[in-house]
Amino acid sequence: MKIIQYPEKQEWDSLLSRPDQDQEEIRNSVSQILEDVKKNGDVALQKYTKALDGVQLDNIKVSDEEMDAAAGKLDDALKEAIRMAAANIEKFHAAQKGEETSVEVIPGLNCWQKPVPIDSIGIYVPGGSAPLFSSVLMMALPARVAGCNNIILTTPPDKEGGVHPAILYAARQSGVNKIYKVGGAQAVAAMAYGTESILRVNKIFGPGNRFVTLAKQLVSMEGVAIDLPAGPSEVLVVADDQAPPRFIAADLLSQAEHGTDSQVLLLSASERLLEDTRREIENMLKELPRKDIAEKALEYSRLILLSNMDEIMDMVNCYAPEHLILATENATELSRQVRNSGSVFIGNYTPESLGDYTSGTNHVLPTNGYAVSHSGVNLDAFVKKITFQRASQDGLGNIGESTMTMARAEGLEAHSMAVQVRMENKSG
Amino acid sequence: MKIIQYPEKQEWDSLLSRPDQDQEEIRNSVSQILEDVKKNGDVALQKYTKALDGVQLDNIKVSDEEMDAAAGKLDDALKEAIRMAAANIEKFHAAQKGEETSVEVIPGLNCWQKPVPIDSIGIYVPGGSAPLFSSVLMMALPARVAGCNNIILTTPPDKEGGVHPAILYAARQSGVNKIYKVGGAQAVAAMAYGTESILRVNKIFGPGNRFVTLAKQLVSMEGVAIDLPAGPSEVLVVADDQAPPRFIAADLLSQAEHGTDSQVLLLSASERLLEDTRREIENMLKELPRKDIAEKALEYSRLILLSNMDEIMDMVNCYAPEHLILATENATELSRQVRNSGSVFIGNYTPESLGDYTSGTNHVLPTNGYAVSHSGVNLDAFVKKITFQRASQDGLGNIGESTMTMARAEGLEAHSMAVQVRMENKSG
Numbered sequence: 021m022k023i024i025q026y027p028e029k030q031e032w033d034s035l036l037s038r039p040d041q042d043q044e045e046i047r048n049s050v051s052q053i054l055e056d057v058k059k060n061g062d063v064a065l066q067k068y069t070k071a072l073d074g075v076q077l078d079n080i081k082v083s084d085e086e087m088d089a090a091a092g093k094l095d096d097a098l099k100e101a102i103r104m105a106a107a108n109i110e111k112f113h114a115a116q117k118g119e120e121t122s123v124e125v126i127p128g129l130n131c132w133q134k135p136v137p138i139d140s141i142g143i144y145v146p147g148g149s150a151p152l153f154s155s156v157l158m159m160a161l162p163a164r165v166a167g168c169n170n171i172i173l174t175t176p177p178d179k180e181g182g183v184h185p186a187i188l189y190a191a192r193q194s195g196v197n198k199i200y201k202v203g204g205a206q207a208v209a210a211m212a213y214g215t216e217s218i219l220r221v222n223k224i225f226g227p228g229n230r231f232v233t234l235a236k237q238l239v240s241m242e243g244v245a246i247d248l249p250a251g252p253s254e255v256l257v258v259a260d261d262q263a264p265p266r267f268i269a270a271d272l273l274s275q276a277e278h279g280t281d282s283q284v285l286l287l288s289a290s291e292r293l294l295e296d297t298r299r300e301i302e303n304m305l306k307e308l309p310r311k312d313i314a315e316k317a318l319e320y321s322r323l324i325l326l327s328n329m330d331e332i333m334d335m336v337n338c339y340a341p342e343h344l345i346l347a348t349e350n351a352t353e354l355s356r357q358v359r360n361s362g363s364v365f366i367g368n369y370t371p372e373s374l375g376d377y378t379s380g381t382n383h384v385l386p387t388n389g390y391a392v393s394h395s396g397v398n399l400d401a402f403v404k405k406i407t408f409q410r411a412s413q414d415g416l417g418n419i420g421e422s423t424m425t426m427a428r429a430e431g432l433e434a435h436s437m438a439v440q441v442r443m444e445n446k447s448g
Numbered sequence: 449m450k451i452i453q454y455p456e457k458q459e460w461d462s463l464l465s466r467p468d469q470d471q472e473e474i475r476n477s478v479s480q481i482l483e484d485v486k487k488n489g490d491v492a493l494q495k496y497t498k499a500l501d502g503v504q505l506d507n508i509k510v511s512d513e514e515m516d517a518a519a520g521k522l523d524d525a526l527k528e529a530i531r532m533a534a535a536n537i538e539k540f541h542a543a544q545k546g547e548e549t550s551v552e553v554i555p556g557l558n559c560w561q562k563p564v565p566i567d568s569i570g571i572y573v574p575g576g577s578a579p580l581f582s583s584v585l586m587m588a589l590p591a592r593v594a595g596c597n598n599i600i601l602t603t604p605p606d607k608e609g610g611v612h613p614a615i616l617y618a619a620r621q622s623g624v625n626k627i628y629k630v631g632g633a634q635a636v637a638a639m640a641y642g643t644e645s646i647l648r649v650n651k652i653f654g655p656g657n658r659f660v661t662l663a664k665q666l667v668s669m670e671g672v673a674i675d676l677p678a679g680p681s682e683v684l685v686v687a688d689d690q691a692p693p694r695f696i697a698a699d700l701l702s703q704a705e706h707g708t709d710s711q712v713l714l715l716s717a718s719e720r721l722l723e724d725t726r727r728e729i730e731n732m733l734k735e736l737p738r739k740d741i742a743e744k745a746l747e748y749s750r751l752i753l754l755s756n757m758d759e760i761m762d763m764v765n766c767y768a769p770e771h772l773i774l775a776t777e778n779a780t781e782l783s784r785q786v787r788n789s790g791s792v793f794i795g796n797y798t799p800e801s802l803g804d805y806t807s808g809t810n811h812v813l814p815t816n817g818y819a820v821s822h823s824g825v826n827l828d829a830f831v832k833k834i835t836f837q838r839a840s841q842d843g844l845g846n847i848g849e850s851t852m853t854m855a856r857a858e859g860l861e862a863h864s865m866a867v868q869v870r871m872e873n874k875s876g
Contacts, residue, residue: 095853098853098854098857100850101849101850101851101854102854104847104850105850105854108553111551112551112553112559112561115549115550115551116561118546121543121544122543123808125540125807125808129802129807131540131807131808131809133540133544133826136786136788138821139787139788150858150859150860151857151858152858153857153858154854154858186857222820222821223821237669241665243816243818244821245818245821245822249669264869266869267869267870267873270862270866270868270869271866273865273866274860274862274863274865274866277860277861277862277863278860304862304865307861307865308861308865309861310860310862314862351838355836358564359564359567360564360567362834362835363834363835363837364834364835364836364837365837365838366836366837366838367838367839367840368870369839369840369843369844369870370837370838370844371844371866371867371870372863372866373852373855373863373866373867374557374837374839374844374847374867375835375837376855376863377850377851377855377863378847378850378851379553379557379837379839379847380551380553380559380837381561381835382835386832388671390671390673391832391834392566392567392832393566393650393651393672393673393832394832395832395833395834396835398561398833400828400833404819404820404821404822404823405823405824406789406791406792406819406823407790407791407792407809407810407824407826408791408792408794408809409793409794409798409802409803409807409808409809410779410793410794410798411795411797411798411807412797413797415797416797416798416799416802419532419536419802419806419807421529422529422532422533422806423529423801423805423806424801425526425529426526426530426533426581426582426805426806427801427804429579429581429614430579430580430581431737432578432702432705432706433705433736433737433738434698434702434704434705434732434736435702435800435801435804436801437698437701437702437735437736438695438699438701438702438799438801439799439802440698441692441694441695442695442796442797442799445692
């Protein structure tokens with residue numbers, strides 16, 4: 021890990037660049053899977069599950085017995101932690117509930133906007149070495165709070181054809197209606213098109229590898245909504261002299277252990293802080309079970325020395341980090357200068373881990389610079405807002421002439437006529 | 449126009465189907481334009497403008513003189529109408545302003561979500577026979593209300609290299625910073641990648657033809673946000689016996705005049721209303737300047753007789769119309785049953801034209817069934833919502849153990865360590 025000292029502004033772009041994600045090479049195989057599932061339904065799902073997950077399944081739906089058995093297989097401490105996290109996530113997302121906004125625009129003309137839940141939601145949870153039950157909570161709970169009717173979940177089966185009990189337990193805590201043992205691009209296809217056993221959904225959520233991400237992007241061009249395209253996870257830490265280097269080192273390491281392509285940045289105006297943090301990282305790295313992954317990610321980490329807090333916040337907003345930790349004296353004040361980020365962690369006692377699991381904020385966040393224009397998953401992601409308007413005969417009288425003038429200026433005579441026939445009508 | 453009587457539920461899907469939009473055939477040419485503009489900037493823009501719009505431009509930026517001259521070229525009535533519409537649009541979108549939502553999740557742990565404006569917005573306004581100045585208002589005004597810093601606009605030049613004064617006037621009323629004379633996929637490319645003269649933006653808005661729509665979808669896969677994929681415009685009218693057939697006929701015609709692929713549906717439980725409306729359409733059609741377009745669209749219109757209001761509302765929600773007109777006795781009550789639609793027009797005196805121009809609601813709405821999962825353009829479309837969290841040392845104490853339990857269960861040891869090093873720290 022090298023410390024980069026006072027880079028010039030014209031170097032920022034290359035300094036802050038993210039790894040290229042070339043999807044062209046997998047495009048054909050993903051398109052083929054989508055096509056196959058669209059045409060052949062469950063038969064195609066079973067074929068891919070056998071080929072890619074190495075297990076032959078007679079029934080892809082998780083049974084009631086499997087659901088019931090899950091709780092018995094977990095520690096009480098873990099179950100309690102999951103319930104506590106669920107309560108916090110539910111509370112924070114419930115606070116986002118929007119009211120109908122209603123305006124009498126002019127006398128006799130009322131307009132309002134009403135949030136209406138999306139009917140059917142599909143959630144993807146990746147497989148792999150660890151069961152990502154926290155992601156189940158992050159996607160299913162806001163869907164339940166929003167009032168979505170159907171919440172289904174797909175996840176690849178393990179070699180024995182099972183699903184980790186923590187995923188099943190989290191799903192039951194979150195109101196998931198049905199769980200299917202299918203992963204990868206084929207799971208996305210199943211939720212997008214529907215099969216004999218899987219309901220076609222209106223919107224697909226969830227992280228995944230390149231295949232899953234591309235599959236989501238491709239089905240989104242056919243009319244199914246998606247949450248966010250997922251990229252490698254990122255943290256940017258801003259720290260000053262008062263921040264304990266051991267805290268910062270642990271935060272950087274917890275990002276680095278996610279994957280070898282994780283993005284880890286530390287910005288400071290204090291050379292001492294950067295040096296001390298680097299030393300702490302080297303010490304703490306030894307203790308980690310996922311040491312190899314973290315070490316690889318840290319090779320590409322960037323510890324950057326800048327002149328002052330203004331320059332630092334400039335770079336923060338330029339990079340638009342998924343996670344931003346502000347470990348500075350005046351962190352709350354500083355947080356008001358954040359214009360581009362997914363989620364912000366303020367002060368010395370707010371590690372990113374809280375947002376990943378328990379604080380109640382969502383951990384499905386924009387990566388790869390998407391934070392300049394995208395929110396993380398929140399309650400809005402599970403509703404659409406429908407507008408309504410109602411004019412009385414007088415209301416139309418107040419606005420009709422202007423409407424006709426504009427319609428005619430755009431060459432749309434029938435639009436004008438639709439107003440005129442009503443204004444000519446003397447009854448009503 | 450044939451009246452379809454009491455269709456069986458299994459026929460609904462084919463009855464409500466929309467025209468296929470095959471984009472594969474134009475994919476190569478759009479990709480090539482994107483690539484060219486990315487590489488060659490303004491030179492490429494000028495090349496395409498000459499080839500496709502038939503005009504050679506030395507300067508693609510609209511000058512201050514052109515802006516100043518615009519108002520003088522317009523009727524006072526039109527200028528007044530534009531200002532009135534602008535005031536209503538501004539009022540309705542300002543009412544959507546969300547507050548920071550803040551929650552003390554547990555003692556010592558605060559989480560909040562804050563809307564922050566997207567910095568740079570690009571708006572596309574199509575050219576063609578009529579100047580769509582109303583679309584300028586619909587996209588630029590909410591951007592200004594949201595507080596976006598840069599609002600730029602692209603639109604193809606006419607044969608003389610000019611832009612219609614109504615577009616320029618509407619742009620000035622709405623706080624657009626800069627206007628460029630460039631259209632088609634090349635305009636989308638310019639806003640997505642930036643050129644020597646055009647600022648790269650964070651999000652692109654605006655309707656357009658197939659080339660523009662595909663260009664927007666393609667750049668969205670490279671990280672630029674977009675509003676909605678645009679399809680042919682749609683209206684679905686629900687009417688009962690009390691609705692004047694002449695009003696309904698005018699509404700259907702105003703949709704039909706948009707384009708030959710416009711989608712026009714009328715649902716009723718009254719055969720008389722359907723018959724009378726059909727007759728009115730035939731009479732009124734003769735008077736229309738855009739008769740040929742409307743006639744063609746009406747060939748594919750669907751007048752459907754159903755058994756009762758429940759079945760009608762079922763079909764409404766199944767179709768998810770961009771525009772929905774409820775011309776029934778109990779229209780306000782009925783509107784509460786709407787689950788899928790872009791914008792709803794209630795009662796006999798609320799023609800769609802109001803929403804297209806003056807009522808204040810947005811006219812950029814989800815087509816092609818996207819209303820099941822997407823909102824129309826609203827204030828949310830111009831902000832992202834960033835989450836923040838701050839734990840005190842006690843707050844972390846209340847939640848730390850659970851966080852560590854969950855992190856370890858997901859195999860993420862460093863995530864646990866980031867909590868542990870803080871909990872072990874006795875100072876603070």
